[in-house]
Amino acid sequence: MNVEISNPSRRKLVLKTHASDPSKALVLYQPFPGGQCIGKNLALNANTECKPANHFLKPTNKIESKEKCKKTCETSDPKTSSYGNIFLLGVILIVTVILSLTSSYKDWDLCDTKSMEVDLKLLKHELTTNLYGQLPAAKTIIDALEELQVTVEQMAVLVLLGGPGTGKTWTTHLIANSMSEQTNQVSLHLGPWSNLQEIQMAFHELKCCHWNLIFIEDSDYANSQLIETLLDMVSSVSQNISCARQKIVIILTSNYGQKEFAELLFHERERFGTRHTVSHEDIRETIKKLTSHLINGFAQRKIPFVPVPYLPLEKMQLEQCIHNDLQLKKKVASPDLIDKIIQHFRFIPPRKDYFVAAGCKTVPTFVNLYT
Structure with a gap:
């Protein structure tokens, strides 16, 4: 070991190893003029430029030595x-x-662009022309489907509410026939004969790149287990839509609301109004009062749905139903024949005869009886 002392105030201690082992050296020193590196226990190789400057370096090389040292030290900086x-x-x-x-x-x-095309103008014409006395229902359905068509929303649930014979099933028929052949349509009838597999299969038939319509009839006849399965499937579909381009419309029918809508329209008639003068606000307030296993299930699972109100039919709408059925069967719709068929229908309330008790439900039966 050689010790070199150049000045009492500036000492440099150099530890040299054997010539054949140049891998490590501990250099402890006070910085010389122009030196920028702090002495560390570093593994330095023979080519490193991070060396302290000494008095033998020429002044012209000081700046170059600084830059090289700074660059080399920065490359080993853990922060960098x-x-x-x-x-x-x-x-x-x-x-x-x-x-x-x-x-x-x-x-x-x-996706094929044609597979997603739906002509709602045709559907609007069919509902407003062939759905008798149910303008609020027609408007509610059209508004819901138009919103689904132009927004990023991919699913809409419509619950058709009202008494039997008011046009709910007829509405599903008009919707199905108004849609293009590209739409995927599935029908499901619930009742004591139904099983869980049928409900699950209906929802497993959904297709990407298509409008999917699931018509579920007679939900009131399903037991609690079937209703729970139905609600679970709807909830699952709403939360796990796998296709970026897909529209799903679930339409259910229910007889709930028959009594409440009849009372609403009765009070309007007593005030010398008509079914056309019933306010939308009164209809909405009436719907809020409706409860059923199905409706409560949607609320509990926080599944948004659109209630579609069907007011009870009156004699004028019954005559339209009879006339339409006679035309479909290519029979002459004479006034006498229509009056004979009307005699088979019961009207309520007593002594008022405002509303048809069963609506147009049995019109085809009595038309066949007289033709």
Whole structure:
């Protein structure tokens, strides 16, 4: 070991190893003029430029030596390395998000545009022309489907409420016939004969790149277990829509609301009004009072649905139903024949004869009786 002392106030201690082992050296020193590196226990190789300056260096090389030393020391700075890792992770994250968004729209690009076309103008014409006395119901359905068509929403649930014979099943028939052949339509009739597998299969037939319509009739005749299964399936579909391009319309029919809507229209008639003068606000307030296993189930699961009100039919609407059925059967709709058929229907309330008790439910039966 050689010790070299150049000045009492400036000491330099150099630990040298064997010539064949140049891997490590401990250099402890007071900085010389122009030196920028702090003495550390570093693994230095023979080519490193991070060396303390000495008095033998020429003045012209001082700046160059500073820059080289600074650059070499920065490359070994752990802070700089961590910033580089953070930047790299950020780039990877951005690329991943872009790729995921691109893949989510693959099915959108692959869809045939014609498969998503629905002519709601035709449906509007059919409902306003052939659904007798139910303008509030027709408007509610059209508004709901138009909103579904132009927004990013992918599912709508419509619950047709009202007494038997008021046009609920006829409405589903008009909707089904007004849609294009590209729509996927599934019908399900509930009752004591139904089973859980039938409900599950109906929802498993949903298709991507299509409008899907599920018509569920006679929900009032299903037991509590079937209703719970139905509600679970609707909830599952609403939360797990797998296709970017898909519209799902679930239409259920229920006889709940028959009494409440009859009372509402009765009070309007007593005030010398008509079914056309009943306010939408009164209808909404009446709907809020309705309770059933189905309606309560939607509320408990927080599944949004559109209630569609069907007011009780009167003699004028009954005559329209009879006339239409005679025309479909290519029979002459004479006034005498229509009066004979009307005699078979019961009207309520007593002594008032405002509303048809069963609506147009049995019109085809009595038309066949006289033709």
